[in-house]
Amino acid sequence: MRAQLYRSLYRIRRLEEEVARVYATDKIKSPVHLSIGQEAVSVGVCAALRPQDVVFGTYRGHALYLAKGGDLNAMVAELYGKATGCTKGKGGSMHLIDPEAGVMGMSAVVGTTIANAAGYAYALKHRRPDAVVVSFFGDGATEEGVFAETLNFAVLKQLPVLFVCENNGYAIHTPQIRRQGKADICARAEAAGVPSARLNGNDVVGLARRTEEALAEVRTGGGPWFFEVATYRWREHVGPGEDYQLGYRAAAECGPWVAADPVRRLGDALPAGERTGIEAEVETEIAAAFAFAEASPFPDSAELMTDIFKEEFDVLTAAQR
Template sequence: MTTMNADEARAALHQMLRIRRFEEACAELYGTGKIRGFLHLCIGQEAISAGAVPELRPGDSLLATYREHGHALARGVPMNALMAEMFGRREGCSHGRGGSMHLFDAERRLFGGNAIVAGALPMAAGFALADRMRGSDAVTACFFGEGAVAEGEFHESVNLAALWQLPLLLVCENNLYAMGTALDRSESSTDLCAKARSYGIGAIAVDGMNVAAVRAATRAALARVRAGDGPQFLELRTYRFRAHSMYDAELYRTRDEVELWKQRCPIAALARHAEAEGWLLDQPALEAEVAREVAEAVAYAEAGTLEPVDALETDVTAESGRPA
């Protein structure tokens, strides 16, 4: 495992546990009908959020996909606000109007999960262009799945970002199946870094199940962007242990394959590394702390407020009365 000291390992383990236990609670609550709509879990992919997002500065912008619970938690959005959003409560980070797929927190510069595959990429290029025009040293980080690389928005956005040398970090979370189609069945070339390099930008592939490797690669890529080397592309090779969504019959892969990948669980891998190094991360204490935080978040959400029907058109039209 790439170099990481005991304090950094404990922080990473804590964050990955927060993400996984939050999502496990969401899955259970979805089964009881307390959470409705769409729900996409990143269980198995926690090393990406826990490793990459903390490397961003407060002034940087972050855009993600509909599988963005981990990104929001790692960015510092309170778990109470996230769970309230899952419940559709006004106390949620998007005031109950976004739900699982549209988490938003302007204060923390989390500019939304996006329900459209590759939909965040043009916006991310726009954020980066705006920072460049303002003379800011901020970087925009855009997280997306490998399915987005097949979309026109990816190629258009990367082309313009490379032409204009925008301060943009492109983070591809390659979990091999997009919504439910294997990469080698949807792409004639599965070398995603080669596609990024064809636009003249730096690109490397990283073990996305290794939180320390993700952290180190993200730190190095951000340094290159801030140094004026232009956009950088990270392919983080990962795997989701759960189906694409709660509605997914998951007929495109075998149980044996999933179980094989579970042996590379990023949480267990970090715990094993810590034990080998002689670090006392005290996982039971962290688990207890996280369990209390999740229970508090659920109670907060259940006590939250449903938006009244007469507020249905709030924020739908501009103040002038013209469509927003």
């Protein structure tokens, strides 16, 4: 299990480092919200998911997309705006989707996918009761009205959904304590009737175990669960670089998070040969994905008028049918 978790963590870290490196060339046509430092949240939670389970995320979604098994080539091509991308180059980094892998969508509009996730869970409750939904969002999203409304509905209908708040302490440049009168997000979930836990976002093994436990209840009709996961964004809010020079947070604040970096720590704990083997395979895979994106064509201009409305849509993924 540790080797698998390391592969997933290392793959996401290296993919995003490559995105940051290539970004200066302007080949990547999309804004990028990197999750470097936050990878373990998606990897830990997704380790407890089954193929029929689905996830919804946000514009900061590279880690979630890959952790749930989204296609790597289609992701990089999407960032390049190419026709082979996961939304044919129309969505970019903020709108990754791979329904066959259970990655049901992400949005640039803060909070929107919280309600989408609950709606999907409502459908699953009737059509595929052994599958669950996990909804990922930031601490800032909990200030949107849709968060409170969705928790209420999820409890009322006892929906099979796990809400995962990735609390990185900031919404763009504003810290949580300057935005929330009572900075206790779990208390708000509890007030709505949702059992909650505050978890360490660097403890990837612990996150997988706690997710397994919570989902055991969710899968058997126990209704929703809520996790507030403490984590930290190492890079700037949007873009490939760092932003400590802006002054809204001190560079020293990142120190303890870097020291506890689960990517490095898990790698250090593996036998050296196993670690280098995993890293070499991942490097090859990432290089191939960037080569695929480079070689892919841009969409034809006729594509501007397609995919605007969806006439028919089967809500179930292949794994759920």
